[in-house]
Amino acid sequence: MNKPDVESTDEWILAQRGPRNAVDPSRPYAFLNEREFSHRSRLEDVSTVFLTNSECPFRCLMCDLWKNTTSESVQPGQIVEQIRFALDRLPPAPHIKLYNSGNFFDPNAIPECDHEAIAESVSCFDTVIVESHPKMIGRRCFAFREMLDADMHVAMGLETIHPEVLRRLNKRMTLDDFSTAVRLLRKMGVGVRAFILLRPPFMTESEGIDWAKRSIEWAFEQGVECCTIIPTRAGNGAMETLARSGDFTPPAIASLEEVVARGLSLHAGRVFADLWDIAEIARDKDREAINRLNQMNRTQIPLV
Numbered sequence: 275m276n277k278p279d280v281e282s283t284d285e286w287i288l289a290q291r292g293p294r295n296a297v298d299p300s301r302p303y304a305f306l307n308e309r310e311f312s313h314r315s316r317l318e319d320v321s322t323v324f325l326t327n328s329e330c331p332f333r334c335l336m337c338d339l340w341k342n343t344t345s346e347s348v349q350p351g352q353i354v355e356q357i358r359f360a361l362d363r364l365p366p367a368p369h370i371k372l373y374n375s376g377n378f379f380d381p382n383a384i385p386e387c388d389h390e391a392i393a394e395s396v397s398c399f400d401t402v403i404v405e406s407h408p409k410m411i412g413r414r415c416f417a418f419r420e421m422l423d424a425d426m427h428v429a430m431g432l433e434t435i436h437p438e439v440l441r442r443l444n445k446r447m448t449l450d451d452f453s454t455a456v457r458l459l460r461k462m463g464v465g466v467r468a469f470i471l472l473r474p475p476f477m478t479e480s481e482g483i484d485w486a487k488r489s490i491e492w493a494f495e496q497g498v499e500c501c502t503i504i505p506t507r508a509g510n511g512a513m514e515t516l517a518r519s520g521d522f523t524p525p526a527i528a529s530l531e532e533v534v535a536r537g538l539s540l541h542a543g544r545v546f547a548d549l550w551d552i553a554e555i556a557r558d559k560d561r562e563a564i565n566r567l568n569q570m571n572r573t574q575i576p577l578v
């Protein structure tokens with residue numbers, strides 16, 4: 275077994291952090307509607323509700339999602355209250371993402387006793403998309419699937435198939451764990467999305483591009499239907515420390531274009547650039563590149 279590097283341990287990662295944001299466990303910390311090229315091959319509205327709940331038990335090196343989490347579990351009923359609060363204020367949409375900054379099937383994050391009421395609260399949607407670590411795909415996931423009237427999709431972080439970098443991300447997951455989870459989900463008729471990092475720490479720009487392309491291909495081979503490419507960003511303390519030591523540099527926007535175009539050219543499934551935090555890597559002169567990425571997201575046609 276490999277000896278852990280100091281920067282890949284929970285203790286080191288936690289020591290780099292700043293404070294959490296103040297969040298209210300009775301309210302989602304954000305919610306929005308956006309247009310997305312759906313699995314039905316057309317542009318459709320998707321509601322996303324960013325649920326406030328307790329922090330993910332994993333401590334991935336690049337993760338900044340803990341910032342909008344609580345240190346204690348939310349009370350039963352509060353997740354349903356959050357979903358209803360958002361849906362009362364959002365226009366109707368056929369699809370919904372319930373993103374909880376961690377693992378939907380972690381009972382410390384989303385109380386299992388709320389699953390039935392959550393399923394009821396989203397019964398008007400055609401598709402419900404939740405996120406989970408591959409190791410949390412099991413009984414709770416399949417029981418929730420049975421409660422839904424809608425199709426279920428699960429988004430999981432693959433991050434990278436580079437074995438050494440994946441280990442150093444402290445994801446506590448092997449590629450076998452990921453492919454096993456995909457196989458179980460597909461067997462249950464659940465669609466699978468993968469989050470793939472563009473240029474995680476410990477890679478040069480060209481390695482970042484190469485491994486993101488390879489990761490997309492591998493994900494599709496496992497049965498993933500949709501890949502979202504996330505330009506790795508700073509903002510969690512650990513990444514700033516790695517940037518100072520020369521172990522992390524954010525990717526160029528041209529690299530994101532190249533990787534997304536390559537993924538789309540495979541015609542193996544949908545590929546999106548994650549543009550939610552694109553301002554982190556974009557400069558004024560990148561406006562045209564952002565427009566092209568938006569267009570590739572909307573049309574699923576490679577442009578570069």
Ligand code: SF4
Pocket residue numbers: 330331332333334337338339375376377407431445
């Ligand atoms: S499993 Fe996901 S939410 Fe949890 S620490 Fe890793 S990246 Fe963050």
